[in-house]
Amino acid sequence: MESLFDIKIGYASPKNPIVLASMAGITDSKFASRFRDAGLVILGGYNLDKQTNDAARKEIARGRSEFVSEEPMEFLKDELEATKGLTTMAINVRAASLEPYVDAANLAKKSGAILEINAHCRQPEMTELGAGEALLKDTKRLCDYIKEIKKTGVVLSVKTRANVVNDAELARAIEKAGADIIHIDAMSPEGVDIGVIRRVRNSTGLFIIGNNSVVDFESAKEKFSHGADMVSVARAALANPGIIDQLVFEVSSFQAMTGWYNAPKHICAGGDLRALAFCCLPVKPCALHGALKQAGISAKEFMKLKTDFARNTPIEYGEGTCFGSMTWCCKITKPCFLRDGALVARGLSDVEYMQIKKRQSEYILKHRKLP
Numbered sequence: 110m111e112s113l114f115d116i117k118i119g120y121a122s123p124k125n126p127i128v129l130a131s132m133a134g135i136t137d138s139k140f141a142s143r144f145r146d147a148g149l150v151i152l153g154g155y156n157l158d159k160q161t162n163d164a165a166r167k168e169i170a171r172g173r174s175e176f177v178s179e180e181p182m183e184f185l186k187d188e189l190e191a192t193k194g195l196t197t198m199a200i201n202v203r204a205a206s207l208e209p210y211v212d213a214a215n216l217a218k219k220s221g222a223i224l225e226i227n228a229h230c231r232q233p234e235m236t237e238l239g240a241g242e243a244l245l246k247d248t249k250r251l252c253d254y255i256k257e258i259k260k261t262g263v264v265l266s267v268k269t270r271a272n273v274v275n276d277a278e279l280a281r282a283i284e285k286a287g288a289d290i291i292h293i294d295a296m297s298p299e300g301v302d303i304g305v306i307r308r309v310r311n312s313t314g315l316f317i318i319g320n321n322s323v324v325d326f327e328s329a330k331e332k333f334s335h336g337a338d339m340v341s342v343a344r345a346a347l348a349n350p351g352i353i354d355q356l357v358f359e360v361s362s363f364q365a366m367t368g369w370y371n372a373p374k375h376i377c378a379g380g381d382l383r384a385l386a387f388c389c390l391p392v393k394p395c396a397l398h399g400a401l402k403q404a405g406i407s408a409k410e411f412m413k414l415k416t417d418f419a420r421n422t423p424i425e426y427g428e429g430t431c432f433g434s435m436t437w438c439c440k441i442t443k444p445c446f447l448r449d450g451a452l453v454a455r456g457l458s459d460v461e462y463m464q465i466k467k468r469q470s471e472y473i474l475k476h477r478k479l480p
């Protein structure tokens with residue numbers, strides 16, 4: 110199962126795209142020990158200094174669960190030590206100033222873990238200190254922190270809450286500052302805002318962890334097909350710890366069957382720009398033209414990019430398909446006997462076809478013009 114996925118973020122190589130998200134006061138090393146099959150376990154949120162630990166004590170006094178410690182860095186060291194070898198690990202952290210983040214980054218890097226800045230918490234005791242969600246509203250400070258923390262060489266994630274600020278602009282700033290991962294809680298007043306995953310996918314090259322209300326493979330796939338590289342689960346894992354293993358099983362089966370577990374929906378079905386790989390020749394008025402405009406690619410360039418990529422690959426061929434070449438063909442999950450006939454004629458499996466489409470999508474997006 111482990112070699113099925115090829116997920117790499119700097120020195121971190123999660124074995125599959127399913128994540129246990131952090132829950133303060135709950136997700137410590139002991140809780141995590143049940144989730145060794147997850148691709149990534151995020152511990153915390155840990156409070157890194159006296160101010161955030163005092164704030165957490167106030168939260169506990171009003172009934173919230175939090176981790177507190179008199180010796181936050183020793184506590185962190187022990188937690189990282191206790192989870193060595195479990196799976197790929199991350200630590201979600203809060204602090205009132207830069208220095209504790211840098212110290213935590215050094216510890217994380219030393220044990221091969223990812224550091225995650227908590228720019229998500231909205232408890233007033235934390236935001237008053239400039240921690241948690243306050244960082245979203247102070248992008249300059251967040252980006253200054255990212256730049257300094259990245260000097261340690263740690264793999265860095267930023268946990269955000271959607272619809273607090275302009276998410277695409279925030280993601281671009283985070284990327285420019287040097288972060289590796291954006292972990293997006295896609296919440297909105299109306300429920301889950303799946304569009305935020307697509308907007309971030311379309312505006313950056315950041316590695317994306319999609320979060321909020323993943324309760325089964327259908328809800329996970331919704332995030333994957335809009336651009337998430339991994340999906341994370343918090344509350345559902347509390348209610349049913351078996352959900353993580355179940356999701357790992359289902360995404361692994363899907364990957365084995367299709368070769369591209371987070372393939373996008375077609376553009377006309379609301380997919381992100383990666384789906385240009387599945388688009389037809391630009392010969393009719395449809396959603397493709399809007400997508401090309403967004404990618405900063407002309408219709409002529411698009412035709413050239415797709416044919417250049419296909420040349421000398423098996424998808425160059427496709428007699429009998431709509432446009433005479435599989436370079437213009439749809440996703441494998443869209444039933445089509447014409448394309449399937451062309452695949453058989455070329456001796457190409459569904460998985461091989463989708464792997465080529467994935468590379469084609471990366472090739473097209475390498476040529477897009479980001480805003």
Ligand SMILES: Cc1cc2nc3c(=O)[nH]c(=O)nc-3n(C[C@H](O)[C@H](O)[C@H](O)COP(=O)(O)O)c2cc1C
Binds near residue numbers: 130133155321343
């Ligand atoms: C009890 C509890 C504590 C949480 N603590 C944190 C935290 O410390 N840091 C963080 O980034 N997110 C925290 N979260 C948010 C979750 O990681 C997740 O983003 C949110 O619950 C939505 O995902 P879900 O629908 O899978 O639960 C917490 C959530 C819960 C329910």
Ligand code: SF4
Binds near residue numbers: 387388396397
């Ligand atoms: S080109 Fe084809 S797949 Fe792409 S948006 Fe238009 S109709 Fe949909």
Ligand code: SF4
Binds near residue numbers: 430437438439447
């Ligand atoms: S032949 Fe089938 S898969 Fe290819 S473009 Fe036409 S409908 Fe899509």
